[in-house]
Amino acid sequence: MGNDNLISYEELRKIQALERDNKTLYKIDDTFFNRVKEYLAIKKKLIEQNKNSDNIFAKESVFTAEIELKNANKIIVDLASRRVRKIVMQALTNIYSRAHDTERMLNFEERFYYKILEELRTYIETFLSNFDESKQSLEIKKSEGEFLLIRFLEDVPKFAWKDGNDYGPFGKEDVANLPKEISEFLISQSKAVLMEVEDN
Known part of the structure; x- marks a missing residue:
């Protein structure tokens, strides 16, 4: 340079x-x-x-x-x-938002952002799952848009989905909680595998 x-x-x-x-x-x-x-x-x-x-x-x-x-x-x-x-x-x-503005983030910052989201969602769901009333409200929240936790087998660049939102980019071994339809598509393309989550 x-x-x-x-x-x-x-x-x-x-x-x-x-x-x-x-x-x-x-x-x-x-x-x-x-x-x-x-x-x-x-x-x-x-x-x-x-x-x-x-x-x-x-x-x-x-x-x-x-x-x-x-x-x-x-x-x-x-x-x-x-x-x-x-x-x-x-x-x-934006824990439960489907629209995420990552335009100003560098690639590694964007991956970091989505990892934080997953950790925050996992924490909240784990915390709420210890209360019977919260379990019910949590199931309602999940029913509004079902998500699947997956692990990426290779790097996947940012892509647009038919819901109008952009997803990614994701790196190999990244873990993400994505809408079920997207997760199943990525799994079918051998780009990711489903992660089993144990219930408390």
Whole structure:
């Protein structure tokens, strides 16, 4: 990757500000990680090459690079923290929703989001299943749209279903609780297998 695509410290701070000031995820493009890694590598190389120099300008460049490197790492951690909070909150809000806006998520974030949804649904259903009255309401909820828990045998890209919703992408060994019709289709195509869930 050439230096024309190298991210700058100012751009990194701008992305942090956009992530901080918006309730929704800031859309990061697929080149972000490589650009940041190259930026960090260049700063580290500059420091290593000039750290023992007696030249006043070299010393100043090392001092500046060290500050930028330290702050850049803080920004990266802050970005990760803010994004994971937003993803978790979105999952909490959309536990039983059939429409999920994952347009601004990176591929691994989208897989993480759907895994959180499954864990949240499993927790709620397990919790409610311990109460007789809740069991009845849970069965009503399930009857509105039956789901099957499946495990993927291969990577499956995002796809549109006839209900008008998009599903995926899913990675090999991912577990998902999908509408019965979709689950049965994926199983019939040998892309997934049904997972048995033990009743309490």
